[in-house]
Amino acid sequence: MGSYEAWILDFNRRLGLHDECVGLLATDLVAHTNWTVTARNAPGFAEPPNRRHMAADVRCDRGENPPVCIEVEIVETLIRRATLRQLTRLVTDGADARVAVVAEPRAHREQIATGTRLLRAAGLRLPIVAVAPREGVITGADWHTPLAPAADELAVAAGA
Numbered sequence: 001m002g003s004y005e006a007w008i009l010d011f012n013r014r015l016g017l018h019d020e021c022v023g024l025l026a027t028d029l030v031a032h033t034n035w036t037v038t039a040r041n042a043p044g045f046a047e048p049p050n051r052r053h054m055a056a057d058v059r060c061d062r063g064e065n066p067p068v069c070i071e072v073e074i075v076e077t078l079i080r081r082a083t084l085r086q087l088t089r090l091v092t093d094g095a096d097a098r099v100a101v102v103a104e105p106r107a108h109r110e111q112i113a114t115g116t117r118l119l120r121a122a123g124l125r126l127p128i129v130a131v132a133p134r135e136g137v138i139t140g141a142d143w144h145t146p147l148a149p150a151a152d153e154l155a156v157a158a159g160a
Contacts, residue, residue, distance in 0.1 A: 018102065072102065
């Protein structure tokens with residue numbers, strides 16, 4: 001199989017993991033914070049409210065602080081105009097906007113770096129986490145208490 005065919009298969013596989021990623025993020029946020037978490041298409045979670053432009057895949061209300069809104073993407077979709085408009089709207093409307101990219105655990109660091117570079121080129125400085133929903137691994141989540149010396153390399157099993 002050629003490299004393009006392999007890439008498109010991997011792209012479609014990661015795209016298909018979107019809802020699993022949303023569910024893992026929501027479960028992890030409930031386990032590590034006291035925020036009220038809502039998540040789109042995640043069993044056991046209410047749908048996020050569609051407040052103006054602040055609709056997101058995962059929304060966490062934190063009382064008086066701006067809500068945390070997390071958009072789940074694959075790194076290749078971060079250059080789409082619609083994605084950039086959505087992320088810009090979240091920031092403009094006062095959300096604590098963040099991005100989660102779906103990636104294999106071995107590719108987490110690379111995907112976070114690539115996503116950060118792409119967003120900065122578009123004028124957005126947003127925190128990025130990488131998620132491998134099937135393995136239950138999240139890397140780069142700032143809502144975790146550091147469990148290892150390298151805080152940017154945290155890998156936490158869902159529900160742990």
